Amino acid sequence: MTAADPLLRIEDVSRAFGGVYAVRDVSLSVAEGETRAVIGPNGAGKSTLFNMISGHLTADHGTVHYTPATDGGVGLPQRIDRFSAHRRARLGIAIVFQGARLFHRMTALENVMVGAHARTRHGFLSAALRLPGHHREEAAITADALAALERVGLKDWAHRSADVLPLGQQRALQVARALCARPRLLLLDEPASGLRAGEREALAQLIESLRQEGLTMMLIEHDVAFVTRLADRITVLDLGREIAEGTPREIRDNEAVLAAYLGQESAA
Amino acid sequence: MNHPVREGEMKQVTLRPATATTPAPGPGLAARLRRPRVLAVLVVSVVALLLPQLLAGSDVAVYVTLLLSAIVVTGLSMLMGYAGQVSLGHAAFYLIGAYTAALSATHDIPTWLGLAAAPLTAAVIAALIGIPLLKLRGHQLAFATLAMQLILLNIVGQNEWAGGDIGLQGVPRLTVAGYEFASTSSYAYLALGALALVVLVARNVIASRPGRGLRALATSEVAAESAGVPVVAYKLAVFSLSAGFAGLAGGIYAFYTGYVAPGSFPVLLSFEFVVMAVIGGLGTIWGALVGAAAITLLLQQLNELGTAEGMPGYAPAVMSYAVYGVLLILVVLYLPRGLVPSAQGWWERRRAAKDGGGG
Numbered sequence: 073m074t075a076a077d078p079l080l081r082i083e084d085v086s087r088a089f090g091g092v093y094a095v096r097d098v099s100l101s102v103a104e105g106e107t108r109a110v111i112g113p114n115g116a117g118k119s120t121l122f123n124m125i126s127g128h129l130t131a132d133h134g135t136v137h138y139t140p141a142t143d144g145g146v147g148l149p150q151r152i153d154r155f156s157a158h159r160r161a162r163l164g165i166a167i168v169f170q171g172a173r174l175f176h177r178m179t180a181l182e183n184v185m186v187g188a189h190a191r192t193r194h195g196f197l198s199a200a201l202r203l204p205g206h207h208r209e210e211a212a213i214t215a216d217a218l219a220a221l222e223r224v225g226l227k228d229w230a231h232r233s234a235d236v237l238p239l240g241q242q243r244a245l246q247v248a249r250a251l252c253a254r255p256r257l258l259l260l261d262e263p264a265s266g267l268r269a270g271e272r273e274a275l276a277q278l279i280e281s282l283r284q285e286g287l288t289m290m291l292i293e294h295d296v297a298f299v300t301r302l303a304d305r306i307t308v309l310d311l312g313r314e315i316a317e318g319t320p321r322e323i324r325d326n327e328a329v330l331a332a333y334l335g336q337e338s339a340a
Numbered sequence: 341m342n343h344p345v346r347e348g349e350m351k352q353v354t355l356r357p358a359t360a361t362t363p364a365p366g367p368g369l370a371a372r373l374r375r376p377r378v379l380a381v382l383v384v385s386v387v388a389l390l391l392p393q394l395l396a397g398s399d400v401a402v403y404v405t406l407l408l409s410a411i412v413v414t415g416l417s418m419l420m421g422y423a424g425q426v427s428l429g430h431a432a433f434y435l436i437g438a439y440t441a442a443l444s445a446t447h448d449i450p451t452w453l454g455l456a457a458a459p460l461t462a463a464v465i466a467a468l469i470g471i472p473l474l475k476l477r478g479h480q481l482a483f484a485t486l487a488m489q490l491i492l493l494n495i496v497g498q499n500e501w502a503g504g505d506i507g508l509q510g511v512p513r514l515t516v517a518g519y520e521f522a523s524t525s526s527y528a529y530l531a532l533g534a535l536a537l538v539v540l541v542a543r544n545v546i547a548s549r550p551g552r553g554l555r556a557l558a559t560s561e562v563a564a565e566s567a568g569v570p571v572v573a574y575k576l577a578v579f580s581l582s583a584g585f586a587g588l589a590g591g592i593y594a595f596y597t598g599y600v601a602p603g604s605f606p607v608l609l610s611f612e613f614v615v616m617a618v619i620g621g622l623g624t625i626w627g628a629l630v631g632a633a634a635i636t637l638l639l640q641q642l643n644e645l646g647t648a649e650g651m652p653g654y655a656p657a658v659m660s661y662a663v664y665g666v667l668l669i670l671v672v673l674y675l676p677r678g679l680v681p682s683a684q685g686w687w688e689r690r691r692a693a694k695d696g697g698g699g
């Protein structure tokens with residue numbers, strides 16, 4: 073990847089539901105290693121935007137380009153907006169959805185191991201016949217998943233059913249699952265909502281340490297202090313449109329943002 | 341540790357410090373034998389192996405039927421439990437396996453080759469028709485598979501090469517490496533071996549990477565996709581795998597009975613497989629075995645009743661439908677997860693209560 077190519081480039085993306093735009097003509101670029109926050113009032117289109125990056129929704133208009141890693145580490149930007157979600161996952165895009173989406177009737181460890189699907193390959197035949205390569209891969213996935221659980225502080229829960237986890241731990245489990253994919257771009261849709269103060273702080277520290285390691289992240293969050301602390305740049309959406317983009321300081325002083333979003337918060 | 345990852349992806353996230361992990365030594369043999377699961381497998385295997393010796397002649401035939409059903413239901417239970425799809429025409433794959441074996445054997449192809457071809461043919465046909473069928477949502481697959489079975493029954497019933505309504509008679513006995521499977525109990529052992537193979541394959545798949553993908557998509561297809569699980573391809577793979585299992589059972593059936601006819605593969609048989617899977621508990625191997633055993637034994641009783649003196653000829657079929665209906669309603673109302681998962685849940689709760697009280 074040349075310095076000029078951002079990791080993610082979104083151009084004029086729109087998506088409507090029943091004739092009403094959820095996202096309208098949004099463009100943005102995220103550089104490798106950047107932490108980008110996306111903020112905006114309820115219904116602004118933040119989740120819709122993320123889902124068009126991860127592939128669960130397709131854009132009505134516009135393009136999404138992404139620069140995947142290749143064997144040498146250098147890739148060319150690829151247009152990915154028609155790719156299926158699992159293909160995008162294989163390119164290194166991982167998402168933590170808004171609200172818990174755990175896999176039932178599986179242990180916490182198995183939930184996280186599913187995250188490794190994107191970068192592993194042994195399939196039905198190899199599993200059925202228990203080929204040697206399959207064993208090696210399983211051992212590697214297990215080790216990675218345990219490490220991911222440890223990073224989010226869930227190691228003690230590894231062998232318990234994910235169904236019995238408290239809400240805070242369910243969030244953390246999803247983050248661990250995403251990390252187990254070793255993503256190049258991590259999308260976090262309100263990972264802190266519903267967490268208690270201590271859990272929020274642990275999450276903030278985890279995001280901070282991932283940022284130090286150079287992971288590119290996009291983060292949706294309502295708590296402006298949380299975002300200001302963690303993000304390099306902030307994109308503000310309102311009614312599906314991008315109304316501002318800049319550093320946390322620029323956003324704090326932006327008139328339009330104050331009017332549309334921050335004003336409501338501080339008034340409340 | 342050797343990760344199957346490309347270089348570019350490696351550098352992004354460090355999951356753990358670079359320390360070598362030494363695998364923990366496995367528990368000793370004695371400790372393993374004391375685990376309830378291992379013990380159960382052992383006891384069931386021994387009993388299963390002894391049964392052909394202990395049972396009376398006509399009961400061995402029932403046993404063969406039971407084992408063949410268990411082979412089919414193990415696959416169907418995976419399809420229903422993980423892919424969330426109902427196949428109301430699974431006897432069609434049983435039919436395909438049986439006709440593949442019978443047709444090849446009556447055309448002087450070595451019988452072992454015919455038996456090997458039976459699951460493969462069923463699996464390939466399932467993969468081909470699955471591509472359009474699995475795009476269907478909800479219960480549409482159920483009706484599409486049912487339609488497929490009716491069409492197949494029509495095809496084999498109308499065509500000379502398939503023996504028409506009378507079917508193919510005089511299928512030779514199976515011969516593998518000079519050994520001829522002639523007695524009923526030899527077919528019981530053959531079916532038992534096939535069931536063991538099917539259970540092993542199912543267990544291996546469920547407990548590994550593709551199995552985790554399947555179990556994940558059973559909860560949420562969207563979340564599974566985002567983790568990189570190719571949902572449609574995986575559903576196609578289980579559909580094809582379950583058809584392959586049914587085809588294998590069908591192949592054995594053809595050699596065992598020595599003839600195949602459309603009448604041996606009625607739609608009622610497809611319903612029977614579904615009822616077995618649901619009653620045992622979807623998505624569990626034990627459930628499939630228990631469901632197949634319970635319904636086969638029940639049917640045996642009904643059959644004796646239905647063919648008793650003074651009963652009209654349609655009695656067995658009518659009673660089967662009625663019993664399936666009543667059983668399904670009872671299970672859905674009182675044991676919605678099926679026999680085996682409900683029993684497991686009861687056992688775990690009891691143990692938890694004991695531990696809590698004692699410790």
Ligand SMILES: Nc1ncnc2c1ncn2[C@@H]1O[C@H](COP(=O)(O)OP(=O)(O)OP(=O)(O)O)[C@@H](O)[C@H]1O
Nearest residue numbers: 089093094112113114115116117118119120121170
């Ligand atoms: N699947 C859908 N079908 C219909 N309308 C939808 C769908 N998804 C989103 N919308 C609508 O699109 C708009 C944007 O929704 P979106 O979930 O992207 O907002 P958001 O910014 O994530 O909001 P929140 O902060 O509440 O999560 C809303 O008006 C929502 O009702």
Ligand SMILES: [Mg+2]
Nearest residue numbers: 118119120170
């Ligand atoms: Mg949202």
